[in-house]
Amino acid sequence: MTQREHGLLNPNACAKLRKPLTIEDYVKSKYVSDPLRMLDSVMVCDGANGVLVTTKEKAREKGLDKMVFPTAYAEITNYKAFEPDAEITEGGFSVVGPKALSKAGIKPADVAMFHPYDDFLVAILLQLEQIGFCKVGEGSRFILENNFSYRGNLPLNTGGGQISAGQPGLAGGGVNLTEAVRQMFGEATDRQVKNIGNAVVTGIGTIPIGRNWSSSGVLVLEQ
Amino acid sequence: MSTVKRAVPAANSYTQTQPFWDGTKERRLMVQRCNQTGKLQWPPRPVSIYTGKRDLSWVDVSGEATLYSWTVTRSAWPGHEDRLPYICAYVRLKEGTRLLCNLLDYKLEELRIGMPVQLTWDSLDEGVPYPAFKPVISGGGGA
Secondary structure (H helix, E strand, O other), X not given: OHHHHHHHOOOOOOHHHOOOOOHHHHHHOOEEEOOEEHHHEOOEOOOOOOOOOOOHHHHHHOOOOOOOEEEEEEEEEOOOOOOOOOOOOOOOHHHHHHHHHHHHOOXXXXXXXXXXXXXXXXXXXXXXXXXXXXXXXXXXHHHHHOOOOOOXXXXXXXXXXXXXXXXXXXXXXXXXXXXXXXXXXXXOHHHOOOXXXXXXXXXXXXXXXXXXXXXXXXXXXXX | OOOOOOOOOOOOOOOOOHHHHHHHHOOOOEEEEEOOOXXXXXXXXXXXXXXXXXXXXXXXXXXXXXXXXXXXXOOOOOOOHHHOOEEEEEEEEOOOOEEEEEEOOOOHHHOOOOOEEEEEEEEOHHHOEEEEEEEOOOOOOOO
């Protein structure tokens, strides 16, 4: 619901998704495979995005004075891929989430904005648990107890995320990255977050057998 | 009569699977076994996921398993509308490893994570048998 509201404030979001959504709409939406509904699933669309990655010096030479700094990145692929008895909900974020945050010297409570890869809403819940915002099994409660609005205590996917802006194919991973950078540049206009000291952006890729995803990446951006 | 097409996949297209398909003709579920560790693996691969070596064989499993989890598909894969609702499940074979399959002969409200299930046979086109699983009906008394 919160992400859909963000999408309404994002001129770059897909027109098809820029419609208000109520809890009733969500609950009535059709099931694809129990317990996942159509509205739990991302809509693929056309689109593209990009960021310029360069040194401070080169940026200044080009007259660019807005920049953010990646201070930590961790990625893992095929986490427990060869353990047929691993829990299906176990994922690589339980390794790279804490690793990236620790590299950047921040704890989950210090995270100003969270921009998790959201091809399916359940992925957000699993990431919140695995990265350490809450304990495993407490994801639902954490979501209910926190305010993910751009005005809330943990702004999340403030442009609507892929769920409410669209997933432009393989450029899907860039949707939340560019939103995080835009926020940190102070250019998010109607949905501008106040505390933009840092952002955690994540990526998910590949679908393996017997698990939810195979590649997990966590990036920490700081001012 | 169902209009659902369930094409028989070609054997050996990316790795050796002929022993699996030969087994289905005799209603035997054949699974790869790593000879060095004795562990089973599914799906079939060119090498053992435990050792990385090609030292693999195929074994006949008992068909006993437990239900790890399942989902009820309500929006059909295109062309499979006549099968709705159908269940995709993960079962854990008694001998080890997990297998993705359909469940047959079940009552939805009686499904439980961990319940015993057993091998049964579904069919693809051309009458080709394909393994599925169904809940074990216990003789009497409950869990």
